[in-house]
Amino acid sequence: MGKLQSKTHLHTSKYRADGSAEKRGPVTAVQQHGPVHAEAVTSVAALKPDLCVSGGKDKSVVVCNWRSGAVLRRFIGHEREITKVTCALDSHRVFSASRDKTVMMWELLGTSGPRQHFPGHELVVTGLAVSPDASHLCTGSRDNTVCKWDVETGKRLCRAGISRNLVTHLCWVPGEPYVVQASEDKMIRIWDSRELHVAHTFPGKRHIQTCCDVSQDGRYCVSGSGGFAGEGCEATLWDLRQTRSQVREYRGHLQTTAACVFLPRGLAPGPVIATSSYDRRVKLWDQDSGACLATLCLQGAGPLASLAACDASTLLCGSFNAGIRLLQLSNRTDLELEEVAAF
Template identity: 75%
Template sequence: MGKLQSRLNSSTSRYRPDDRVEENSPVKKVQQYSPAHADAVTSVAALTADLCVSGGKDKTVVVYNWRSGTVLRRFVGHEREVTKVACVFESNRFFSASRDKTVMMWEPHRNSGPSQHFPGHDLVVTGLAVSPDSSQLCTGSRDNTLCKWDVETGQCLRRAAISRNLVTHVCWVPAEPYVIQTSEDKTIRLWDSRELQVAHTFPGKQYIQTYCDVSQDGRYCLSSSNGFGGEGCEATLWDLRQTRGRVREYKGHIQTTASCVFLPKGLDWSPVIATSSHDCMVKVWNQDTGACLATLCLDGSGPLVSLAVCDYSTLLCASFNSGIHLLRINSRKGLALQEMAKF
């Protein structure tokens, strides 16, 4: 597949927080804002330094200002629940996938309806990723296929099918023509998006792989696993340059780990990652050692299904029962997680 070059993503403005929690400040009461959705939230992504986009079982896509706690736009068009949302940070468009087998493109200032429509899958669309230049879209489905699309025309450029490859998530490698994909067949695949061919398949895991993320320098990949009773339920770190085996595992959740993300390096801590799980826990881990640095239990939230990184100290976490949670990382003395608001 050739060596993946380590190149820093230019969008470093994503990681400039406006404020941070002081260690000795009193614990703040969780602020309750207007709910973004009327039902379970299935996916959330950071759109700008102030805005996020989310999708839910209520079939809607919502643009929300998480700093002020206000819904800016609500988009209706899907016939069934939204399964994934995706965007390029600070772009003027975003995408949603659905159980109605379609993907739609939306623009915040468009008066009505999606600005592009991507039909073509035979079953629910469960993977959605946008190329770094926003020109192409990669989608995956439980129909065992991956598709590459031209964003402007809506044309399907490539389609690839692999037996039993029930796609669970897709993400694009920054500054590279590669896509990472997880599957219910317990594998992680690296695709060359130019011809939509598998460039590498990582060693199989014991449990279904539910999610994946790639570090901003394009060097590492994270995947997360389903499981129960503490078996499985881990996140796994892979080196995209040395692809013969896993680098490290992060174990501590007791139910399915549904999401895993790299956090940008803060001013005073080593590289860290975050995971969310059906056990209502969000955990922050030392990427290099595998040690769990902080755990936050969101009681009553139900399964936690999606994480989004706003900046190096701010996370958004989508839940089935209690909307979207705004979390802040306190780093004065070690690391601690604090829930600031929910909406």
Template identity: 65%
Template sequence: MGKLQSKIKHNTYKYRTEGYVEENGCTNVVEEYKQAHTDAVNSVTALNSDICVSGGRDKIVVAYNWRTGDTMKQFKGHEREITKVACVFGSNQFFSASRDKTAILWELNGNSQPIQQFPGHDMVVTGLAVNPDSSQICTGSRDNTLCMWDVKTGECLQKATISRNLVTHLCWIPRESLFLQTSEDKTIRIWDSRKLQVAHKFPVKQHIQTYCDVSPDGYYCISCSSGFGGEGCEATLWDLRQTRSKICEYKGHFQTVTSCVFLPNGLSLIPAIATSSYDNKVKIWNQYTGACLFTLPLDGSGPLVSLAVCDTSSLLCASFNSGIHLLRIHNSRGLQMQEVAKF
């Protein structure tokens, strides 16, 4: 639908964010872009500072320019819905995982056909992580198995199985041959990719661990928990260096927390993280004190399932019912977050 404009278009609607009113007294106006997907969006990630990649129930991977509201390209090749997308920021390549038990490599500037496919799991692929130079990926599944793959050849290099380790998410640790994994067995594991062996396990949590993220400096990680009615429903900060112990918990959501990300320097005046939840809320937290700094309700969006940082002031949030939301964070009158567009 084009770029963000000051002029209100007929297909926009007004949405009052919690605690936010513009200086002119008007409520925030949310720009309605062309929809990226025709069904629920399960995962979104930033390919570069302009383009995001998303996958959903419609079995399609979409490259989308979130600044202009334009679909760059659609990629079709999975037989069932897409569960995860992943990439190295600034790359031309990206990966998708699916309920069809496979992962696929795509190229933005190539054709829309799969470049490489990675079959080998017996159940849905629920974890997907890319190493820093995009030469290898790791996939994890509900079949309790993790696989390391050579991206160029498509060869499965190593395979590891741990009983009851139903993988929920994978995340590579910057500048290391290590990656992080969360599981339905309530455990967060650090894996050594060279031997595909567990290098460390954090203390077992009380609820299923749904997602994980690592800070850009590689010093900290966060995981988040399932839950209901405020029981569980938290994110947890861990130290990846010496103690690797729990540092802080972030409590305030009332349903399963589905995604947690570190916000980059410049996005907030203090170190902060963001979380999304089935309770239709995105929250920003003080990384070290656990204080909730701002809550943005996205009513009617359905469960919120995936967050992605796309530049120093913008955050993407994928939802089941209303596509992908573009959120803007600013500090003009204290830390605030507003929805500015959705697609």
């Protein structure tokens, strides 16, 4: 740990709203730490100011310090690869979903074994969202069902199924009893978690909806679309108050947009959305105008499967071929994005 290596193939690019390149930023040295996963990283989430949790194809759930790359806990218990990880902010509890059809809860300060099990889905669990107070958990699966669980007892409280609703992602609306869900049937749904029924369904998109995130104020949702060769591949902004249609699309990725997150207010003058794609690129978008503010291409990383915002200037990106990449935002002149560490 601590060895510096120059990544001459990495660059940042500025783009106009039409996607044309304006300039490239300088090459930066990247801090190389030992990899925390032996195989592809499938999901990453921010846990505390300096900590993150990740899951991988190696079946492990890892808590590490993203500033130093140091592994603090490694949880083993799932029989197949991890599909999603999540946590309640400032909580000591971590949740993981897996292709083994189960969800587990781990205690950061507890034993290495799972604190709670949530079995019951018939196929791989692909959606995972914990309530802000960490008392309830919502899970979704390729078995077309969404379930609500009591975190303390592990009891399943509700189960709802919709034909062809192959869940791809779940996220809880801050301060509300609602959960947003993305699906392979190209729909974005809003679930009322109190009785687990669909409160609203947005108009369908043309491609599979792969991921979703909700803004910190609970007003907007962003989703990512599948696609190839620039067909589809967009991110879409939805207004959770005016739910008739989409607000805006963010186009520029060439392959499936696999992750999308709202960034906390910080360096940019307005709200910013980050996306990552199978095209190995992370992009920053002006939420209001739809302009692409910056692009970072991670050569050799393979598909970029997940994103997490640690703070207003730091992103974590999970990759298939090159572990977790730590990305930094800066505004020396314009907004820039660069890789500073890998672990």
